[in-house]
Amino acid sequence: MPIDWLQARRAVYQAGLNAPLPTVKVLLEESDGLVLAEPLATLTDLPAFPTSSVDGYAVRATGPWRVIGRVLAGGEAPSLTDDGTAMEIATGAMVPVGTTAIVRTEESSRTGDLVDGQPRRVPEWREPGEEARAGEELFPSGTRVNPGMIGLAASCGYDSIHVKRAPRVALLVFGDELLTQGLPSSGRVRDALGPALPSYLKRMGADCVRVIAPIEDTLDAHVEALQQAMEADVVCTTGGTMHGPVDHLHPALNSLGAEYIVNTVAIRPGYPMMVSRLKSGTFVAGLPGNPQSAVVALMSLVSPLLAGLTGAPEPELSQVTLGGPVPGRGDYTHLALVRREEQTWVPASHVGSSMLRGLAGSHGFAVIPPHGHGLPGQQVDFLELP
The missing domain is CATH 3.40.980.10 (MoaB/Mog-like domain)
Incomplete structure (x- = not known):
């Protein structure tokens, strides 16, 4: 039966x-499409230190400010210890300790080593842990790795991860x-x-x-x-x-x-x-x-x-709106090939069980339950082709 x-x-x-x-440990660049064997958690605050969101000047207290140096992305920033001082800063660079504001380059004026301008009311840098705190779970085990996750894991300090x-x-x-x-x-x-x-x-x-x-x-x-x-x-x-x-x-x-x-x-x-x-x-x-x-x-x-x-989640069905009638198959579930046309999904032609033409031009199967049938405008379950 x-x-x-x-x-x-x-x-x-x-x-x-x-x-x-079995669980294996693979390099990040080899992990695409594999499934996490354990949760992916941050190894550090993300970002790990305050980073500038703009090109401009890190300043302390009120201006005008005397520029005493420059900090670029990838360098460690010295502290701003005196009021009225500033440090030229690049996007992504570490914000010096003692900074009270960042003035954008395009909203400042500089003469010699003096710079003046009006800081915006919202801080122009990312705080440590703004995206995630150290130890915070980003994705549970069972999640399939994609390129975005690989980049995120790298930004957290991972060189390799455990996958199935x-x-x-x-x-x-x-x-x-x-x-x-x-x-x-x-x-x-x-x-x-x-x-x-x-x-x-x-x-x-x-x-x-x-x-x-x-x-x-x-x-x-x-x-x-x-x-x-x-x-x-x-x-x-x-x-x-x-x-x-x-x-x-x-x-x-x-x-x-x-x-x-x-x-x-x-x-x-x-x-x-x-x-x-x-x-x-x-x-x-x-x-x-x-x-x-x-x-x-x-x-x-x-x-x-x-x-x-x-250990990935059980594959789920999505829902689509039919753009044409799909017959039922009595006591049987009917998987009917459909293709997308604008906002609806229309039945494919050339769909005999021995045929490949309809399959080659389709996006997936409309799922018609036993004793049911599909009507234009009706929402039905959908099984997407990989």
Whole structure:
């Protein structure tokens, strides 16, 4: 009996949480796209010392002021100890102790070593800890690192951070009918998933460490390929998820003692998707062989599984407004390809489960729940393609 789509996503996410990947320490420049293994907290006040927001003069007391020096960004500022003195200052430079105001260059006049002007009422410098105090948590564990976070961590003094190792994924493409180069002919078709799925997986934060394609449609070949891929955290397979004469995935998993987490999902397209776990601890995600169905399965089950393994939050659905009707699929959740046009999302064309044209021009899937349908102007859940 197929499991509800949302329940299936929760089940594989929880399975991932129960099998966390190891924590590794990486240089900041290598951390983009990885997931924090511990909270990112400031190592110092940010900024660590008062810094000027403008080019001008740091002054003490009332003017006119006698300029006694200059402080530039990157230098340590001497103190202003006497009233009526000033120090030329650059944006980002350390504000001298004893400064009572900063006069902007464009709002001052200077003759020789004397400068005069009117300070603004609001201080023209950043106070220590204005952005964050030492020890303050900036991002919790489970947050995926982005370039802005890398820059922030560097500004706090980090050289490296602790993250979850990227999931290692192997891809096994089953099918005697598949060609890996040249034009389709003589009953054989080009393998579209072997070239495409590694890029999807990379955008989902995984390392695709092995691709074996095509694998012949025999039980022995299926078992051998699964055994070769066991060094991966997750093995994604394409095709063979049904019970036809050349569908050997389930018998291969049974021979290896796999335990099913999800076995068929009440979703269209792609319902014969599944996730199991081998005795070695490797997860196997069985994706249907039809290209669009395979991507539906990837987004439905592999995405939450990878999130769980890294401790990232369970992937959430957003909401979009439909610009055209989307049919329901009875007892099944319908994932319908849509693309954005101005402020609405319209159903894509060429969306058969074996087609790629509609997928290539779409931004994600409108989620139509069981026994429902989508109408123009209606808000529905949305699953974005990576």
